Amino acid sequence: MSTDSPASMVRVILPYHLRTLSGTGPEVTLEVAAPVSVRQVLDALESRYPMLRGTIRDQVTLVRRPFLRVFACEQDLSHDSPEAPLPDSITSGKEPLLILGAIAGG
Amino acid sequence: MSGVRVLVGTRKGAFILTSDGKRSNWQISGPFFAGWEIYHLKGSPADPNRIYASQTSGWFGQVIQRSDDGGQTWAPVGNKFAYDGTPGTHQWYDGTPHPWEFKRVWHLEPSLADPDTVYAGVEDAALFRSSDAGATWAEISGLRGHGAGTDTLAPQWQPGAGGMCLHTILLDPTNPARMYIAISAAGAFRTDDGGCNWMPINKGLVSNFMPNPTAVVGHCVHHVAMHPSRPDVLFMQKHWDVMRSDDAGDSWREVSGNLPTDFGFAIDVHAHEPETLYVVPIKSDSEHFPLDGKLRVYRSRSGGNEWEPLANGLPEKDCYVNVLRDAMAVDTLDDCGIYFGTTGGQVYGSADSGDSWAPIVRDLPAVLSVEVQTLK
Numbered sequence: 292m293s294t295d296s297p298a299s300m301v302r303v304i305l306p307y308h309l310r311t312l313s314g315t316g317p318e319v320t321l322e323v324a325a326p327v328s329v330r331q332v333l334d335a336l337e338s339r340y341p342m343l344r345g346t347i348r349d350q351v352t353l354v355r356r357p358f359l360r361v362f363a364c365e366q367d368l369s370h371d372s373p374e375a376p377l378p379d380s381i382t383s384g385k386e387p388l389l390i391l392g393a394i395a396g397g
Numbered sequence: 398m399s400g401v402r403v404l405v406g407t408r409k410g411a412f413i414l415t416s417d418g419k420r421s422n423w424q425i426s427g428p429f430f431a432g433w434e435i436y437h438l439k440g441s442p443a444d445p446n447r448i449y450a451s452q453t454s455g456w457f458g459q460v461i462q463r464s465d466d467g468g469q470t471w472a473p474v475g476n477k478f479a480y481d482g483t484p485g486t487h488q489w490y491d492g493t494p495h496p497w498e499f500k501r502v503w504h505l506e507p508s509l510a511d512p513d514t515v516y517a518g519v520e521d522a523a524l525f526r527s528s529d530a531g532a533t534w535a536e537i538s539g540l541r542g543h544g545a546g547t548d549t550l551a552p553q554w555q556p557g558a559g560g561m562c563l564h565t566i567l568l569d570p571t572n573p574a575r576m577y578i579a580i581s582a583a584g585a586f587r588t589d590d591g592g593c594n595w596m597p598i599n600k601g602l603v604s605n606f607m608p609n610p611t612a613v614v615g616h617c618v619h620h621v622a623m624h625p626s627r628p629d630v631l632f633m634q635k636h637w638d639v640m641r642s643d644d645a646g647d648s649w650r651e652v653s654g655n656l657p658t659d660f661g662f663a664i665d666v667h668a669h670e671p672e673t674l675y676v677v678p679i680k681s682d683s684e685h686f687p688l689d690g691k692l693r694v695y696r697s698r699s700g701g702n703e704w705e706p707l708a709n710g711l712p713e714k715d716c717y718v719n720v721l722r723d724a725m726a727v728d729t730l731d732d733c734g735i736y737f738g739t740t741g742g743q744v745y746g747s748a749d750s751g752d753s754w755a756p757i758v759r760d761l762p763a764v765l766s767v768e769v770q771t772l773k
Contacts, residue, residue: 308454308456308457309457311431311432312457312473342460342473344477345459345476345477346458346460350476350477350479351477351479356456356457358455358456
């Protein structure tokens with residue numbers, strides 16, 4: 292699963308409103324220290340884009356906001372431990388980590 | 398040259414309406430923060446180029462935006478609203494204890510003197526302050542009973558249907574240590590020592606939906622207004638009843654008078670006539686729209702009790718919008734301008750103290766808040 296290299300370049304796809312908030316394109320590439328997990332990716336994302344703090348997970352508890360999901364390699368990782376190692380295809384940059392907003396609302 | 402800048406928060410973004418002092422030709426800019434709920438924007442009285450905005454989302458939570466150039470450009474600032482110490486509990490709708498949980502900022506009130514100091518009223522109800530232009534926020538926790546000698550009964554507070562929000566913040570221009578706030582559905586509170594200690598100021602309020610209609614807390618206060626020249630005189634639109642206090646909230650008396658219905662949300666005071674008030678009567682708490690489909694502002698020139706309908710230029714039929722608590726404001730030009738926004742997306746303005754009205758813009762998303770900056 293996780294890579295042995297000290298850092299990975301991880302691709303992250305953000306939902307539209309977080310792209311506008313952070314001023315990024317649809318995808319960002321982050322250098323993430325091993326072992327690469329959702330928590331490590333979010334740490335790197337929030338470090339690069341501080342305005343995203345609190346928008347994906349609570350700033351104090353680090354609990355994922357309820358209307359957001361984390362997908363990778365056609366799997367929903369939302370209910371896995373945020374410390375769980377991400378698949379090799381994520382750590383290698385072959386596949387992106389998707390942060391998705393619930394399709395709801397008016 | 399004088400002019401006005403109207404700051405409009407809506408369900409789907411912010412808009413800024415600008416005009417010269419004649420207030421007949423308007424420029425509309427926005428949407429800013431498109432797609433996000435903008436509960437409130439307000440400019441600093443000390444520096445009109447400094448504007449704060451509360452940007453929220455059910456998906457992405459709370460963001461605070463700040464502009465230093467009058468709303469032309471914006472940047473997100475701090476959005477960490479952590480309750481002081483153990484958050485504790487308040488009553489849930491079913492009467493059981495429920496942990497305090499931050500949801501959103503309803504109202505931002507910049508300091509009267511310092512552009513870098515701003516207060517935030519939040520849901521679940523608490524008051525925060527930033528002294529670094531929004532970069533960091535700290536709870537003024539005395540309100541919820543963390544200060545010595547307080548008796549605010551916070552564990553007994555209970556949310557209204559719209560959530561337990563701290564929606565009104567009034568700063569006394571003559572006394573920096575005095576501040577008023579209001580919470581739905583807890584009531585109004587005052588501090589006389591800069592926020593360390595707070596007291597409920599709900600004596601005289603009667604709320605028949607409560608087991609004890611005159612209880613110390615539990616009242617669904619919708620909004621409170623003050624004229625800066627007389628900060629001890631307060632006007633309140635309660636769930637039902639328009640109320641007045643002449644002693645800084647120590648006691649209240651009803652001034653609904655001849656209003657056709659005294660339910661409503663918004664209330665404000667004329668910029669130059671401290672006894673001239675404005676409300677927008679709404680049919681009832683079950684039917685949140687104007688009576689008979691006629692949108693009318695009511696004005697009292699006697700500090701309440703005697704009210705006159707203002708209809709010139711407002712819809713006379715088939716109008717079923719609401720005007721929310723923070724969606725009315727006044728400018729301070731010589732002929733006072735009055736502004737309000739509706740849940741139907743209209744922003745109406747009057748450049749003659751309410752005698753006549755015209756829509757500034759008709760088709761915005763539902764309007765949550767309206768504030769005005771008078772530019773001189």
